[in-house]
Amino acid sequence: MALIVQKYGGTSVGDVDRIKNVAQRVKETYDAGNQVVVVVSARSGVTNELIGRAKALNPQPDEREMDMLLTVGEQETIALTAMALHAIGVPAVSRTGTQAGILTDPSHTRARITSISGGDIQQQLAAGKVVILAGFQGYSAEGQITTLGRGGSDLSAIAIAAALKADLCQICTDVDGVYTADPRLVPDAKKLDEISYEEMLELASSGSKVMQNRAVEFAQKFNVVFEVRSSFNNNPGTIVKEEVASMEDVVVSGVALDKNQAKIVVSDLPDRPGTAAKLFQVLGSAGISVDMIVQNLGRDGKANMTFTVPREDIYRAEKAVTESFPDEAAGKLFEASDIAKVSVVGVGMRSHSGVAATLFEALAKGSVNIQLISTSEIKISVGIDPEEAEEATRLVHAAFGLGQLPA
Amino acid sequence: MALIVQKYGGTSVGDVDRIKNVAQRVKETYDAGNQVVVVVSARSGVTNELIGRAKALNPQPDEREMDMLLTVGEQETIALTAMALHAIGVPAVSRTGTQAGILTDPSHTRARITSISGGDIQQQLAAGKVVILAGFQGYSAEGQITTLGRGGSDLSAIAIAAALKADLCQICTDVDGVYTADPRLVPDAKKLDEISYEEMLELASSGSKVMQNRAVEFAQKFNVVFEVRSSFNNNPGTIVKEEVASMEDVVVSGVALDKNQAKIVVSDLPDRPGTAAKLFQVLGSAGISVDMIVQNLGRDGKANMTFTVPREDIYRAEKAVTESFPDEAAGKLFEASDIAKVSVVGVGMRSHSGVAATLFEALAKGSVNIQLISTSEIKISVGIDPEEAEEATRLVHAAFGLGQLPA
Numbered sequence: 001m002a003l004i005v006q007k008y009g010g011t012s013v014g015d016v017d018r019i020k021n022v023a024q025r026v027k028e029t030y031d032a033g034n035q036v037v038v039v040v041s042a043r044s045g046v047t048n049e050l051i052g053r054a055k056a057l058n059p060q061p062d063e064r065e066m067d068m069l070l071t072v073g074e075q076e077t078i079a080l081t082a083m084a085l086h087a088i089g090v091p092a093v094s095r096t097g098t099q100a101g102i103l104t105d106p107s108h109t110r111a112r113i114t115s116i117s118g119g120d121i122q123q124q125l126a127a128g129k130v131v132i133l134a135g136f137q138g139y140s141a142e143g144q145i146t147t148l149g150r151g152g153s154d155l156s157a158i159a160i161a162a163a164l165k166a167d168l169c170q171i172c173t174d175v176d177g178v179y180t181a182d183p184r185l186v187p188d189a190k191k192l193d194e195i196s197y198e199e200m201l202e203l204a205s206s207g208s209k210v211m212q213n214r215a216v217e218f219a220q221k222f223n224v225v226f227e228v229r230s231s232f233n234n235n236p237g238t239i240v241k242e243e244v245a246s247m248e249d250v251v252v253s254g255v256a257l258d259k260n261q262a263k264i265v266v267s268d269l270p271d272r273p274g275t276a277a278k279l280f281q282v283l284g285s286a287g288i289s290v291d292m293i294v295q296n297l298g299r300d301g302k303a304n305m306t307f308t309v310p311r312e313d314i315y316r317a318e319k320a321v322t323e324s325f326p327d328e329a330a331g332k333l334f335e336a337s338d339i340a341k342v343s344v345v346g347v348g349m350r351s352h353s354g355v356a357a358t359l360f361e362a363l364a365k366g367s368v369n370i371q372l373i374s375t376s377e378i379k380i381s382v383g384i385d386p387e388e389a390e391e392a393t394r395l396v397h398a399a400f401g402l403g404q405l406p407a
Numbered sequence: 408m409a410l411i412v413q414k415y416g417g418t419s420v421g422d423v424d425r426i427k428n429v430a431q432r433v434k435e436t437y438d439a440g441n442q443v444v445v446v447v448s449a450r451s452g453v454t455n456e457l458i459g460r461a462k463a464l465n466p467q468p469d470e471r472e473m474d475m476l477l478t479v480g481e482q483e484t485i486a487l488t489a490m491a492l493h494a495i496g497v498p499a500v501s502r503t504g505t506q507a508g509i510l511t512d513p514s515h516t517r518a519r520i521t522s523i524s525g526g527d528i529q530q531q532l533a534a535g536k537v538v539i540l541a542g543f544q545g546y547s548a549e550g551q552i553t554t555l556g557r558g559g560s561d562l563s564a565i566a567i568a569a570a571l572k573a574d575l576c577q578i579c580t581d582v583d584g585v586y587t588a589d590p591r592l593v594p595d596a597k598k599l600d601e602i603s604y605e606e607m608l609e610l611a612s613s614g615s616k617v618m619q620n621r622a623v624e625f626a627q628k629f630n631v632v633f634e635v636r637s638s639f640n641n642n643p644g645t646i647v648k649e650e651v652a653s654m655e656d657v658v659v660s661g662v663a664l665d666k667n668q669a670k671i672v673v674s675d676l677p678d679r680p681g682t683a684a685k686l687f688q689v690l691g692s693a694g695i696s697v698d699m700i701v702q703n704l705g706r707d708g709k710a711n712m713t714f715t716v717p718r719e720d721i722y723r724a725e726k727a728v729t730e731s732f733p734d735e736a737a738g739k740l741f742e743a744s745d746i747a748k749v750s751v752v753g754v755g756m757r758s759h760s761g762v763a764a765t766l767f768e769a770l771a772k773g774s775v776n777i778q779l780i781s782t783s784e785i786k787i788s789v790g791i792d793p794e795e796a797e798e799a800t801r802l803v804h805a806a807f808g809l810g811q812l813p814a
Contacts, residue, residue: 016463023464050483056423057430057487058494065493068501069486072479076457079476080464086472087465094475098505099550119550143506143526 002167003035003125007135007157010044011174012231013077022231023084025172026130030090035125037164039135039157040081042073063108067137067147071097074134074153081132092130095119097137097145102156104138104146111138111146113155113218116163133160151212158215162222169219169226170237171211176230177238178203178210180402181255185390188403192253193236196243199253199345202379206343207258216240243347251348251355252400257393258341259386261291262314263371266321267334269303279305279331282324288313292341292374292383306372308339308383339371340389342396343381356380362399368392409574410442410532414542414564417451418581419638420484429638430491432579433537437497442532444571446542446564447488449480470515474544474554478504481541481560488539499537502526504544504552509563511545511553518545518553520562520625523570540567558619565622569629576626576633577644578618583637584645585610585617587809588662592797595810599660600643603650606660606752609786613750614665623647650754658755658762659807664800665748666793668698669721670778673728674741676710686712686728686738693727695720699748699781699790713779715746715790746778747796749803750788763787769806775799 006029008022022038030036050069054061061069078094085092101117121131135153138146148155154171161169178200181189195203197220204213210228219226219240229237247253269275276295283290293307309317318336325331349355359380363370368391372383384392397403413436415429429445437443457476461468468476485501492499508524528538542560545553555562561578568576585607588596602610604627611620617635626633626647636644654660676682683702690697699715716724725743732738756762766787770777775798779790791799804810 016460019464053423053483053487054490057426058490061490062493065486065489065501068489068503069483072482075479075482076460076476079472080460082472082475083461083465083468086469094472096475096552145503 001033001035003037003164004029005037005039005157005161005164005166005169006172007039007153007170008041008172008231009153009174010041010047012172013040013081014044019077019080019084022081023088023090025231026085027088027090030130036130037121037125037160037166038081038130038132039153039160040074040077040132041135041153042070043077046073046076064144067108067145070147071134071137071145074136078132078134085130090130091128092132093124094132094134095121096134097156098139100133100160102138102159104140104148106140106142106144106146108144108146110149111140113138113148113159116159118160118163121164149214151215154211154215155218158219158224158226161226162224169224171226171228172231173210173228174231175210175228176233176235177228178208178240179254181393181397182208182257185257186255186394186397186403189397190403192238194239194241194247195253196247196347197240198243198378199347200240202343202345202376203254203256206256206341206345206379206381207260208254208256248348248351250346251352252344252346252402254345255393255397255400255402256343256345257389258343259389260311261308261339261341261383262311262317263306263308263335263337263339263383264314264317264321264333265335266305266325266331267302268329269305269331271297271301271303275303275331276305278324279321282320283309283317286316286320288317288320292372292381294372294374304334308341308372311338338386339383340386341381341383342389342392343379344396344400345379347378349378358399359396362395363392366392366395368395408440408442410444410571411436412444412446412564412568412571412573412576414446414560414576414578415448415638416560416580417448417454419579420447420488421451426484426487426491429488430495430497432638433492434495434497437537443537444528444532444567444573445488445537445539446560446567447481447484447539448542448560449477450484453480453483471551474515474552477554478541478544478552481543485539485541492537492539497537498535499539500531501539501541502528503541504563505546507540507567509545509566511547511555513547513549513551513553515551515553517556518547520545520555520566523566525567525570528571556621558622561618561622562625565626565631565633568633569625569631576631578633578635579638580617580635581638582617582635583640583642584635585615585647586661588800588804589615589664592664593662593801593804593810596804597810599645601646601648601654602660603654603754604647605650605785606754607647609750609752609783610661610663613663613748613752613786613788614667615661615663655755655758657753658759659751659753659809661752662800662804662807662809663750663752664796665750666796667718668715668746668748668790669718669724670713670715670742670744670746670790671721671724671728671740672742673712673732673738674709675736676712676738678704678708678710682710682738683712685731689727689731690716690724693723695724695727699779699788701779701781711741715748715779718745745793746790747793748788748790749796749799750786751803751807752786754785756785765806766803769802770799773799773802775802
């Protein structure tokens with residue numbers, strides 16, 4: 001008998017029929033002799049409806065009240081899921097985050113889990129019941145209802161799996177697993193059987209948003225092995241776990257594309273210590289997170305600094321730069337434009353050379369001009385023209401032979 | 408500075424604009440220097456939507472899960488109401504039933520309040536905040552979320568008013584107060600300035616459903632004076648309180664009509680002890696609550712028993728009677744038909760005679776045939792043909808001079 005945690009997102013529990021589908025899948029797992037904890041999100045759309053009402057009443061709603069409001073979404077789903085299980089003869093009981101003892105810090109709308117008692121979940125499992133746990137929510141030491149922020153239900157699932165020492169944690173979603181590239185862009189993209197936490201994190205931060213990074217980081221920290229799989233079929237998914245030696249045989253695990261980036265070039269910066277610090281302090285104070293950064297020496301011994309920001313921050317970034325460099329001789333905004341980031345990710349890079357060469361060669365063959373390059377230990381990213389980005393992704397995917405991976 | 412509890416029902420908080428209206432009213436009370444606790448229901452329609460989803464998944468949903476499900480309605484409203492107050496500069500904080508320490512027995516969907524700690528409500532009030540409390544809900548000693556059943560939000564308001572020793576409890580609803588008769592039937596019906604708990608209870612059980620009886624009984628038990636008033640205007644409402652001597656000057660306070668009744672006649676019952684007991688045990692076992700009961704001696708020394716039941720129970724009542732009296736010689740179902748009940752209510756009846764005569768005379772003048780009569784200390788009810796019921800109500804209302812009451 002294994003203890004399995006299954007998480008179903010908002011799309012998977014979006015309506016009554018989908019909740020029935022989830023119940024049926026949980027029943028199969030339960031009937032196979034397993035103990036099951038099911039973590040569910042709010043029905044898709046519910047959170048946006050609630051936010052809409054909140055904003056209609058108050059453009060800047062209080063964060064504590066926002067948590068009070070949004071947690072009703074999951075509370076509805078846990079009750080409905082329990083009822084659906086009862087209807088097909090599976091004993092089940094629902095638990096809120098508070099009831100499951102998911103203690104957090106008091107940072108409303110973005111709380112961090114500090115401990116998990118599990119409440120009476122172990123007793124309920126021992127009594128033969130499936131436990132349906134509300135994702136996304138916890139409570140503070142002050143007895144207030146808190147939420148874990150975006151992707152919070154994934155985090156709830158990983159965290160309860162860690163607390164209960166579950167044998168398996170399944171993140172059931174609307175994709176079959178983690179792919180070598182987005183299958184909508186790259187038709188021969190293959191599903192990966194397994195991937196390391198680090199690769200998963202690099203892929204996510206490079207635009208392949210299967211899960212939020214916080215949940216993956218939590219899994220890595222507590223060494224929770226989990227599987228990303230479909231809510232709608234029984235295909236095996238992708239196992240995400242600590243890196244093992246055999247993973248290094250695969251040099252590149254996947255190619256990610258992030259089209260939601262903007263490039264900003266600041267020119268005429270004095271080439272002396274403190275210049276970069278000043279620029280990025282200005283951006284940091286404006287709450288803008290910078291991704292890639294490249295510095296070149298420009299004309300007249302002055303430096304150019306190029307960096308990327310999320311596209312929605314481009315105007316705020318331009319404003320921050322312009323206001324902070326009133327004297328154009330000491331640095332000025334030179335260019336701001338959209339850019340796409342194509343990244344290759346793989347723990348095998350650590351032990352294999354030639355990855356950069358293969359990447360650049362593939363892009364050159366496609367006449368794709370590289371505007372920016374940035375690297376990490378297990379990732380190489382290039383910034384290119386958004387118009388060429390999808391074709392570039394296909395070229396790179398093919399160049400690394402990812403479509404040829406054994407199924 | 409007074410402590411005022413205001414309760415707003417589902418219609419009063421039915422949408423964003425109505426929540427804004429409630430917030431504005433609360434602000435007026437708060438700005439006048441009062442401490443305010445606001446008790447709110449789920450937005451009208453939400454509960455039915457939730458029940459619809461539950462029934463689609465499970466025709467007989469588990470009661471514990473039903474409570475988990477339905478309490479999201481009030482939780483949404485408290486958060487939205489707090490946000491609406493913040494938007495107009497009123498400090499406010501929401502509290503669930505659990506957070507307010509509304510402890511109940513574990514009877515899901517119909518829990519009884521066992522104690523109220525109030526949680527930190529007094530501290531929040533002392534800190535100058537309006538507290539928004541979720542009506543209808545509590546929690547059991549086992550930490551489970553419970554609900555108080557129909558009319559539960561009124562009960563929550565009365566109970567928290569008692570626990571906090573509030574100076575005033577206002578039940579804000581979609582009527583201006585308690586009337587001498589339903590104004591839709593009787594155009595010159597007058598709003599009552601005050602009424603005793605007992606009259607309120609008798610009117611409610613006679614078809615004037617301004618509030619559920621449980622809330623009024625609770626108010627009577629803990630001597631909570633409350634006011635029934637409109638959520639939409641500032642007219643004074645009706646004060647409901649312990650009977651005072653002056654109330655007896657008014658012989659009849661109101662006329663109530665209940666058209667949702669059915670009359671059942673069982674004939675040929677042996678005229679000996681135990682006959683009535685057997686009949687009503689049968690109905691009690693079937694979960695049917697009987698209202699008026701009249702017994703006559705019939706033909707051949709056998710008795711007829713006539714009683715009324717809620718109209719929705721008529722078929723179950725017929726079935727129970729038929730199955731329990733297989734030998735027609737020892738009692739048989741003689742008649743089952745719809746009936747309307749017109750009642751006059753007033754504490755003044757205790758000290759005034761002639762009420763029955765006035766009532767019967769009024770009906771006789773209108774050629775209304777009386778099928779059944781039942782009386783209590785402060786009420787006389789008659790069962791009549793539903794076709795004649797509305798006209799009869801107007802005749803009785805006029806006969807007691809209720810339309811002439813000083814405004």
